[in-house]
Amino acid sequence: MLPARRAWFEAQGYTPVPYQPTHAHEARVLLLVTPIRVGDDFVRPDGVWAQYFQEQNPEAVLLQAGIRDRAMGPNYLHWGRLPDNFGLFLQGAQRVGECWRPPDYREKKLEVIWQRFWDGHSREGFANWLSKAMRSLQIADDKLHKNSGYEAQGRAFLAKPDKKQAFENMQLRWKSYRPYLMLTPFFNQIEACDQWLRNIEPGWTDCNDYQSLSARIHDCRLSIEALDRLLTNLSQYFKTDVP
Amino acid sequence: MSSTVALRRIFIIVWDWNSGLHPIPPKGLDEWGAEGIAHLLVRVDQVNSPDALGFLSDLIAAYLPDAHVLVFLHANQSSHRYASKSRGEIYDRLGDQVHLRQKLSRLKINLFGGGGTPIYYDPDIPHCRGFLGSKGNFPSIFQDPNTGKEQEVRLIVDAEQNQLTSEPFRHVWGHYWVNTRQKVYSLMENFRLWIDDFDPARYKDFTQYLRNEQGLLWPQLVYFTQIKTELKQLPEVPKHEWADFTGCEQQLELAYDGTTLADQYRAARKTVEHLALIKSHKSSEEAVVAISEIYNALDALQNAIPEALSYDTIAHFPR
Numbered sequence: 137m138l139p140a141r142r143a144w145f146e147a148q149g150y151t152p153v154p155y156q157p158t159h160a161h162e163a164r165v166l167l168l169v170t171p172i173r174v175g176d177d178f179v180r181p182d183g184v185w186a187q188y189f190q191e192q193n194p195e196a197v198l199l200q201a202g203i204r205d206r207a208m209g210p211n212y213l214h215w216g217r218l219p220d221n222f223g224l225f226l227q228g229a230q231r232v233g234e235c236w237r238p239p240d241y242r243e244k245k246l247e248v249i250w251q252r253f254w255d256g257h258s259r260e261g262f263a264n265w266l267s268k269a270m271r272s273l274q275i276a277d278d279k280l281h282k283n284s285g286y287e288a289q290g291r292a293f294l295a296k297p298d299k300k301q302a303f304e305n306m307q308l309r310w311k312s313y314r315p316y317l318m319l320t321p322f323f324n325q326i327e328a329c330d331q332w333l334r335n336i337e338p339g340w341t342d343c344n345d346y347q348s349l350s351a352r353i354h355d356c357r358l359s360i361e362a363l364d365r366l367l368t369n370l371s372q373y374f375k376t377d378v379p
Numbered sequence: 380m381s382s383t384v385a386l387r388r389i390f391i392i393v394w395d396w397n398s399g400l401h402p403i404p405p406k407g408l409d410e411w412g413a414e415g416i417a418h419l420l421v422r423v424d425q426v427n428s429p430d431a432l433g434f435l436s437d438l439i440a441a442y443l444p445d446a447h448v449l450v451f452l453h454a455n456q457s458s459h460r461y462a463s464k465s466r467g468e469i470y471d472r473l474g475d476q477v478h479l480r481q482k483l484s485r486l487k488i489n490l491f492g493g494g495g496t497p498i499y500y501d502p503d504i505p506h507c508r509g510f511l512g513s514k515g516n517f518p519s520i521f522q523d524p525n526t527g528k529e530q531e532v533r534l535i536v537d538a539e540q541n542q543l544t545s546e547p548f549r550h551v552w553g554h555y556w557v558n559t560r561q562k563v564y565s566l567m568e569n570f571r572l573w574i575d576d577f578d579p580a581r582y583k584d585f586t587q588y589l590r591n592e593q594g595l596l597w598p599q600l601v602y603f604t605q606i607k608t609e610l611k612q613l614p615e616v617p618k619h620e621w622a623d624f625t626g627c628e629q630q631l632e633l634a635y636d637g638t639t640l641a642d643q644y645r646a647a648r649k650t651v652e653h654l655a656l657i658k659s660h661k662s663s664e665e666a667v668v669a670i671s672e673i674y675n676a677l678d679a680l681q682n683a684i685p686e687a688l689s690y691d692t693i694a695h696f697p698r
Contacts, residue, residue, distance in 0.1 A: 243564075
């Protein structure tokens with residue numbers, strides 16, 4: 137933040153700090169300077185933050201800041217027209233719990249990008265590949281658990297082209313969309329997903345016997361089930377006003 | 380008018396045409412003309428396969444010597460199954476032909492699917508005024524979900540002569556080839572991001588500060604304003620797609636019937652040229668005003684262009 141802007145906030149009795157997940161419950165004001173650049177794209181995650189804060193901290197005020205003259209609503213802080221009294225300005229702004237929703241400037245919304253990530257077109261989204269990969273691991277794990285003679289069959293089952301494709305596509309889609317997901321308040325969760333996904337990378341060949349294969353598959357199953365639970369839970373925050 | 384505009388425009392769309400009222404003849408393709416202009420829609424309905432990619436590469440190669448070619452591959456997993464790598468394979472096949480290598484800048488290949496994007500026609504979505512209706516058909520009858528009233532859309536001018544109205548050709552070209560709104564929007568937001576750290580007390584260095592940007596912004600500013608002295612100094616590297624403003628002004632005139640938008644485009648260009656690249660600012664206040672005027676002239680322009688910012692630039696297909 138420009139020193140002059142920081143000084144203005146401080147003169148008004150506010151100290152701007154970078155957002156940390158621990159602030160979700162205690163923040164009084166959240167300042168979103170959006171859209172955010174990802175590669176050559178610009179994306180607005182504002183709706184997802186609003187949805188998240190509505191649940192976590194409805195008393196908070198989400199402000200959008202910038203230099204847009206046609207900006208709408210009482211929650212826009214125009215850098216070129218800073219108010220004399222920020223406290224009064226905040227009183228006039230809407231709290232998240234008052235159903236404040238970011239105005240639609242016809243820009244790219246993170247909610248739509250999530251829809252492409254999660255659902256995709258015609259069942260080619262992450263959710264589909266995750267579900268197929270998870271089902272494969274559950275079947276292999278259950279059978280290995282019941283029958284030690286299933287080792288060779290289990291290896292062949294997981295090596296089938298459709299199973300391999302599910303694992304590969306799941307990883308590829310994650311890599312493509314991860315930078316966008318990092319625009320959300322869910323940094324810690326995304327990093328947990330990274331860890332689980334690293335753990336699910338198919339690597340059965342180094343498991344030389346039944347015991348190690350069985351343990352590895354079971355471990356992968358636990359990771360993928362945890363991944364599924366977490367992302368399914370997060371998906372609620374992306375269902376805002378997608379057209 | 381630049382020489383690039385004089386080339387024919389060929390639209391090749393691979394889609395579910397054979398499920399529709401006008402299936403494709405056995406030779407695997409047919410051509411539909413545009414009323415009053417020399418553009419051509421070529422319809423193909425082939426599932427992704429090495430043979431199909433070969434067929435498409437040959438088809439593109441036949442048009443490319445004297446046309447711009449805009450290709451749309453249906454990425455639906457349950458029908459045509461094209462993906463990003465199909466695009467690369469077609470480029471590779473064409474690049475293997477020496478006489479076409481220099482012409483590949485005339486080709487753009489898009490993936491599409493799922494509806495709601497400008498290649499489709501949807502009466503409820505202003506940016507959906509394209510070629511595709513439902514079930515492999517050109518758009519024809521739509522029912523208003525609220526009133527149940529039927530609304531007719533006539534895209535086909537003459538079914539015997541394979542002729543369509545010119546609107547979808549202009550609309551789709553504007554969105555997928557010229558993409559003016561996306562470019563202006565990208566310039567505007569790159570400007571905001573870079574200028575956000577500018578200290579107005581350094582008002583004398585305003586233009587130099589912009590020039591110091593190492594990414595897309597400086598080329599965008601120069602190509603948008605077309606200042607000759609600056610153009611000469613740009614490094615000789617291929618233009619980034621979103622820094623290429625060639626044809627944007629003409630497209631606004633052609634696609635949106637009239638000069639209002641084109642006038643606004645010219646006015647925004649003048650504002651940016653004067654305030655960002657020519658004027659010597661005399662105070663920090665002047666610099667602050669200039670920043671606001673540049674950003675807001677671009678914002679007003681991009682907001683006035685009835686195009687959607689495309690989500691197709693986002694990697695949504697497995698690579």
